[in-house]
Amino acid sequence: xxxxxxxxLILPQKFFGVLPLFIGVEMVLGVAILNKAGGxxxxxxxxxGHPINFWQWLYNVSCLCILPFYISALSNLTVKFxxxxxxxxxxxxxxxxxxxxxLYTFYFxxxxxxxxxxxxxxxxxxDLGVSGGIAAEAVQPGKGYTISSxxxxxxxxxxxxxxxFLTVSATLITTCLRFYxxxxxxxxxxxxxxxxxxxTINVNIIDEEAQEIFSRNTILSRIKKAVYELEMRSxxxxxxxxx
Amino acid sequence: xxxxxxSIIQTPYQWFHYYFLSEKPANVNIxxxxxxxDMSKSINKLKHPWKINDxxxxxxxSSVILFVYIIFPxxxxxxxxxxxxxxxxxxxxxxxxxxxxxxxxxxxxALFFTCGKIPHEWKPAISVKFLPAMxxxxxxxxxxxxLASVTTSILDVFxxxxxxxxxxxxxxxxxxxxxxxxxxxxxxxxxxAFGYMNLLGVLTQIVFPAAPPxxxxxxxxxxxxxxxxxxxxxxxxxxELLGVDMYTTAxxxxxxxxxxFPSLHSGCxxxxxxxxxWLFPKYKYVWWSYACWLWWSTMYLTHHYFIDxxxxxLLAFVVFNYTKYNHLPIMSPNKFCRWSYSEIKxxxxxxxxxxxxxxxxxxxxxxxxxxxxxxxxxxxxxxxSNLPLPNNYPYPYDSRSRQASKIFLNNQIxxxxxxxxxxxxxxxxxFDEVEQLTTINSNSSDDYRKKN
Numbered sequence: 001x002x003x004x005x006x007x008x009l010i011l012p013q014k015f016f017g018v019l020p021l022f023i024g025v026e027m028v029l030g031v032a033i034l035n036k037a038g039g040x041x042x043x044x045x046x047x048x049g050h051p052i053n054f055w056q057w058l059y060n061v062s063c064l065c066i067l068p069f070y071i072s073a074l075s076n077l078t079v080k081f082x083x084x085x086x087x088x089x090x091x092x093x094x095x096x097x098x099x100x101x102x103l104y105t106f107y108f109x110x111x112x113x114x115x116x117x118x119x120x121x122x123x124x125x126x127d128l129g130v131s132g133g134i135a136a137e138a139v140q141p142g143k144g145y146t147i148s149s150x151x152x153x154x155x156x157x158x159x160x161x162x163x164x165f166l167t168v169s170a171t172l173i174t175t176c177l178r179f180y181x182x183x184x185x186x187x188x189x190x191x192x193x194x195x196x197x198x199x200t201i202n203v204n205i206i207d208e209e210a211q212e213i214f215s216r217n218t219i220l221s222r223i224k225k226a227v228y229e230l231e232m233r234s235x236x237x238x239x240x241x242x243x
Numbered sequence: 244x245x246x247x248x249x250s251i252i253q254t255p256y257q258w259f260h261y262y263f264l265s266e267k268p269a270n271v272n273i274x275x276x277x278x279x280x281d282m283s284k285s286i287n288k289l290k291h292p293w294k295i296n297d298x299x300x301x302x303x304x305s306s307v308i309l310f311v312y313i314i315f316p317x318x319x320x321x322x323x324x325x326x327x328x329x330x331x332x333x334x335x336x337x338x339x340x341x342x343x344x345x346x347x348x349x350x351x352x353a354l355f356f357t358c359g360k361i362p363h364e365w366k367p368a369i370s371v372k373f374l375p376a377m378x379x380x381x382x383x384x385x386x387x388x389x390l391a392s393v394t395t396s397i398l399d400v401f402x403x404x405x406x407x408x409x410x411x412x413x414x415x416x417x418x419x420x421x422x423x424x425x426x427x428x429x430x431x432x433x434x435x436a437f438g439y440m441n442l443l444g445v446l447t448q449i450v451f452p453a454a455p456p457x458x459x460x461x462x463x464x465x466x467x468x469x470x471x472x473x474x475x476x477x478x479x480x481x482x483e484l485l486g487v488d489m490y491t492t493a494x495x496x497x498x499x500x501x502x503x504f505p506s507l508h509s510g511c512x513x514x515x516x517x518x519x520x521w522l523f524p525k526y527k528y529v530w531w532s533y534a535c536w537l538w539w540s541t542m543y544l545t546h547h548y549f550i551d552x553x554x555x556x557l558l559a560f561v562v563f564n565y566t567k568y569n570h571l572p573i574m575s576p577n578k579f580c581r582w583s584y585s586e587i588k589x590x591x592x593x594x595x596x597x598x599x600x601x602x603x604x605x606x607x608x609x610x611x612x613x614x615x616x617x618x619x620x621x622x623x624x625x626x627x628s629n630l631p632l633p634n635n636y637p638y639p640y641d642s643r644s645r646q647a648s649k650i651f652l653n654n655q656i657x658x659x660x661x662x663x664x665x666x667x668x669x670x671x672x673x674f675d676e677v678e679q680l681t682t683i684n685s686n687s688s689d690d691y692r693k694k695n
Contacts, residue, residue: 022596027564034556038382038549041390041539048392056383078597105380112379157466158368167376174381191598199602 011187029074039063085231091189267582344431347438359498386549387456387542402540426572436566448502455503473500477544505554506547513559
C-alpha cells in the first residue's frame with residue numbers, strides 16, 4: 001500500500017466525526033489565523049528592543065508572511081470557483097507549516113527548558129531587556145505587591161511535577177491536533193478538487209479576476225499575479241496528486 | 244401627556260419613525276416588541292413541549308445559579324428575595340423578552356463576582372509556569388515581555404483606552420447596533436454567544452487557575468497561593484498618571500486573581516468583532532484593527548500572555564460559529580434595519596457547503612440566465628459570485644439602503660409613504676454614501692451582467 005492509499009484511508013470525512021468538513025476548514029483556518037497573528041507582535045521586538053535570536057525572528061517573519069494566504073482562503077471558502085485554487089494553496093502552505101512548526105516546537109521546547117526554566121525563584125527583572133521597565137513600572141512599592149509570608153504556603157500552588165506534566169501533555173495534544181487539522185485540510189481540498197474537476201471537465205473557464213490582474217502592471221498587480229500563479233500551480237499539483 | 248407631546252420627546256420619536264419604523268412592511272409583526280405585563284402568557288409558553296437543547300441549556304444555567312445561590316455569603320432571605328425579583332423579570336413578557344435571552348450573561352456575571360467566595364480548599368492548584376512555558380513553546384517567546392519592555396505615558400494611555408474604557412462599553416454599543424440593524428432575534432443570538440463565551444471562560448479560569456504575566460514579573464516562577472493580592476499591572480501607571488485609584492484597588496481585590504487563561508478581554512473583543520463583521524462586513528478591517536489594538540494593550544499592560552488572548556479568541560470563535568449555524572438569522576444585504584425584515588431565515592448548512600456545489604449546474608444555469616450560447620464561460624470576481632444575480636435585481640450586493648428594502652413593499656404603501664412629507668423614503672439616507680461606494684466596488688458584477 002503506497003503513501004497515497006494510506007493517506008486516503010486516514011483522511012477524515014467529517015470534522016471530529018460530526019461536523020461537515022467545510023465547517024472544520026473554517027475552524028482550522030480561523031485558529032491558524034489567530035495563531036499567526038502572534039508573528040506581528042513578535043516582530044514588534046524590533047521597536048521595543050527586546051532581545052530575540054535569529055530563529056525567533058525567522059519564526060515571527062514566517063508567521064507574518066503566511067497570514068495573508070490563510071485570510072484569503074478563509075474569505076473565499078464558500079466562493080464558487082475561486083475557492084478551489086485558494087484552498088489548494090492554503091492546504092499546501094498548511095502542510096509545510098505543520099512540518100516547519102513541528103521543528104520549531106522541538107526547538108522552542110529545548111529553548112524553554114534550557115534557558116527560561118532554569119531559575120524558578122529568580123526575579124524576572126533580569127530578563128526584561130534593555131530598559132527593564134516592566135517590573136519597575138508595574139510594582140508599586142508599599143502597595144502590597146512584595147513577597148510576603150503568605151507565599152510560603154506551597155499547598156495551593158501546582159507542584160513542579162504537575163507543571164511539567166501539564167506542559168508536556170499540552171504540547172503533545174497541540175501537536176496532534178495540528179496534524180489532525182492538516183488531515184482535515186487535505187481531505188477537504190481533495191473532495192473540492194475532485195468535484196470541481198468532474199464538473200468542469202469539458203468547460204473552458206475564464207477567471208475574470210485573473211484577467212483583471214493580468215491586464216494591469218502595477219506593483220500590487222504583479223504581486224497578485226505571482227500569488228495567482230502560485231495558487232493555480234498548487235491546484236494543478238494537488239489535482240495531479242489526488243487523481 | 245404634555246411631556247409626551249413636547250419636542251424633546253416628539254422630535255427623536257419622529258426621527259426614529261422616519262429612519263426605522265417606516266421601513267416596516269404592512270401586516271408584518273416579527274420586529275415588534277412585547278409590551279404585555281401578563282405573567283400567564285409566559286407561564287403558558289413554559290407548558291409547550293421542550294426540546295433537548297432547551298433542557299440542556301436551562302439545566303446548565305440553573306445549576307450555575309444554584310451554585311452561586313449556595314456560596315453567595317448573604318442571608319437566605321436576601322438571596323431568595325433577589326432571586327424572586329429575577330424570576331419575576333423573566334416571567335413578565337415586557338422584561339422577559341430581554342431577560343430570558345440574557346440569562347447566560349446574568350449567570351456569567353453572578354459566577355464571576357461570586358467565585359472569590361469559593362473556599363480555597365475547593366480550588367485547584369495554581370499553575371505558575373504552564374502559561375509562560377506554552378507561550379515560549381508555541382510562539383517562540385514571552386510576547387508580553389516583548390511588548391512591555393519599553394513603557395511611556397503615551398503608550399500607557401494608548402493601551403488604557405481599549406483595555407480600560409472601550410472594552411466595558413463596546414458590548415452595549417454592539418448590542419444596540421445589532422438590535423437596530425440586525426434582523427429580528429439576532430440580539431438573542433448575541434446574548435447567547437456573549438454570555439456562554441464568558442461563562443465558559445470563567446469556568447475554565449476557576450478549574451484551571453494560572454498566574455498572569457504581572458505575577459512572573461513580580462515574583463518570578465515562585466509558588467503562588469490564593470491569599471495573595473492581585474495587581475493592576477500596567478494600569479497602576481494610569482492611576483498614577485490620573486491621580487485617582489481607578490484600577491489598583493479593584494484589581495488587587497479581583498474575584499479571579501489567577502484567572503489568566505483564557506483572556507475574556509480578548510474573548511469579548513473578538514465576539515464583538517465577529518458580530519460587527521457579520522453586521523457591517525464592509526468595515527471588517529476596522530473591527531479587526533480594534534481586536535489587534537486590544538491584544539497589544541493587554542500584553543503591554545502585563546495582564547495576559549499571548550496564549551491567553553488566543554484562548555479567549557478561540558473560545559469566542561467557536562461559540563460564535565456554533566451560534567451562527569444554529570441560531571443567528573441570515574443578514575440580508577439589502578435590508579436597512581430590524582424593521583425592514585418580513586421573514587427570518589437561518590443558515591442552511593447543506594446549501595452553504597462547498598462540497599455540495601454543482602459547478603456544472605452553475606455554469607449552464609448561468610448561460611441560460613444570461614443567454615450566452617458559446618464557450619468559454621467566465622465567472623465574475625465579486626465575492627458574492629456564488630449566488631447568481633436575478634435578472635431584475637435593482638441593487639448591488641452589500642447595498643444597505645432604505646430604498647433597497649422598499650422594493651418589497653407594494654406600490655400602494657410606497658405611494659402613501661412617498662406623499663408623506665415626513666416619511667419620504669426617497670430622501671437621501673445616512674447610508675446612501677455607503678451604497679454609492681458599494682456600487683463602485685461591485686462594478687465587476689454589473690459589468691458581468693451588462694456583458695451578458
